[in-house]
Amino acid sequence: MLKKLLSVCAGLFLTLTVYAATAQWADHHPDTYIVQKGDTLWSISAKFLKQPWLWPEVWQDNQKVRNPHLIYPGDELVVSGRHLGHGDGSIGPHARITSYDDAIPPIPLSALKQWLKNTRIVGEDDFRNAPHVVGIEENQLRGAAGQLVYIRGLSAQPGQRLALVRPSGRYYDMPPEDANSPREVFRQEKDARDGRPALLWRHGPNEFSLKGNVRFLGYEMRDFGVVEVTRSGDVSSALVTYSDFEVRAGDYVLPIEDKPYDDQYVPHSPSKAPDNMRVVAFSDALNAVGSKQVIALSRGSEDSIENGQTFSIYQPGEEITDRTDYPDESARKFFHPHDSKLVLPSEFIGHVMIFRTFNRVSYGLVMDSIKPVHIGAFLHDPDTTP
Template sequence: MLKKLLSVSVGLLLTLTVYAATVEWADNHPDRYVVKKGDTLWDISARFLKQPWLWPEIWQDNSQVKNPHLIYPGDELVISGRHLGRGGVGPHVRASGYDEAIPPIPLSALKQWLKNTRIVAEDEYRDAPHVIGLEENQLRGSPGQLVYVRGLNAQPGTKLALVRPSGRYYDMPPEDDGRPREVYRQAKDDFHDRRPDILWRHGPNEFTLSGNVRFLGYEMRDFGVVQVTRSGDVSSALVISSDFEVKAGDYVLPIDTRPYDDQYVPHSPPKVPENMRVIAFSDALDAVGPRQVVALSRGSEDGIENGQTFSIYHEGDVVADETDYPEGRTRRFFHPHDAKVKLPSEFIGHVMIFRTFQRVSYGLVMDAVKPVHAGDFLFDPNNVP
């Protein structure tokens, strides 16, 4: 942990000079601010900076804050923008516990996405042990009952997670030349949950007539915990806890001991992967707004990491120029491409990454002036596309 904190501190220090040159302070900001219960790093920076992901600018003026992840209610912060005095209340020993520290983002808004949702690769899914039956031939199981698991190699006493697929992500070549790849989320209801059918039969190495189909991952819901009681070709496991009933066909995976990283602060990405888009969201059918979760089409293999903040833009529509190229006129017939005009992309809001997998990441919409839709693009928050 010490190494990790040192590396975070060094990285922030190296970028402070850049932040200082580009940061814009909000009008009429105070010289000092006392941290209140319920604050988050984003909330504080959003009050005083026009670009909230440049929070290290505030930290730069507060030398008493040794660890930017450990800021507590009652701390007094210098909010100057002019580097006055370098120090707020000065160094002191804090008696508060770690649990009282304010988080970078409102973790309460994330709920199941922090601990109960994961993205797994095809190989991991294909090899996952599965529940093949329940004691006394019951159709459903609950805490205190035994389940029988096939394909499990674990010692008695081992605790494992019960998981169930909720969807899968993939992208495909576009129908029209020059367009970005199309990204899709296929919900569990759209495919069978029997493994021979759910396996991706058009994997990342298979080429269609249009090109390569790229599999991004299976979305799995962690819903319970079992403890192995007997090992064998078919192992026995006791259901310790579950959010809903266990059934044959559920899967067993190792428990994720650290499902998310809370040791980060908002920051802009060094670069934005090509064609990074919103591919799905929670708790809504058509669109989401602030404090809602979105799934994004790029992950750790593309350089995505927790804390990175992106601007969300909606791609401009293509409209017909009815003034200079009216319908039915010769000019429109001979110049069909000139008759169509692509409108500028529209700014929607900001999203911050809080959980990252190999090819998919989850982000929290921090602010939005319009609803966020699936297919919206992500850009560098410091540059307008």
């Protein structure tokens, strides 16, 4: 499936929008570069450009690169001033009998496999009405591929294929401290309690606060298997045809998404970075993540977030006390406590590219980082500094 995705990603990049910006060449960039297996267009561009997300603009302006999205291992790229092209000789432009599968991808799609096809965000009504597994054949506690499972609340015909899903958390936002600031988005991990009532938002603990109503944004669900209905009824039977891990009672069944991901990722700067867009969750990490890991972000399509947008990641500066001019227990600090406090400048962390968006939440891939990315880090226009 991933190989097919790589093929589609490379093959369909025949038309792209050029985003106006001034590209800056990286210091000490190489004069030539031989494309290696495992490269991506982003990683190669990072060797030439200080802003690697601008590769479509620079490469499309050079006629020697016939298609900036179809570059293959073994190709020699020559960089001279603002000109980029294929090298001369046998490696240069020539008739090629090569599958699109062999072209290098724009970004490392292997890092996104789980999040492209295995993660979705659903609303409260969809979750409330989702059919659920009530048992496994022969009264087993766990099921796997090749076994029957029994599903309650399912309206489907024999032969229909459906996705097995399991909730992993939910997103919500709260009123900010400052009335003029955007609402803050948070992610709450699925708690240890079983049962749908314990998970449904209206039965949760965070429906209101002294600052105002807390708004539910969606449940994060993990697709982990596929079932095929064998018998329909009050309790339907279905054969597990594929499963990443064991099926258990309480898992849910939802329709298979026809197109769960976008197959075209053209990195570009946003026309305007949303206010207070922050990192709210990680993939497979507790404290911090780095390059080629996925982060969940607090803005979505409602805020004009779209796939391919690239942002800079900054860590907010810490608040410290100036103890040189305001020593502890001094009269100056006592009478001017606020003047003793300073907020350090924000620190640049790296870049993130959006690859999947929902109404109020989006997922991004950390493309490069010089420091770990922590929850609470904020996103900014990559062409400017905060």
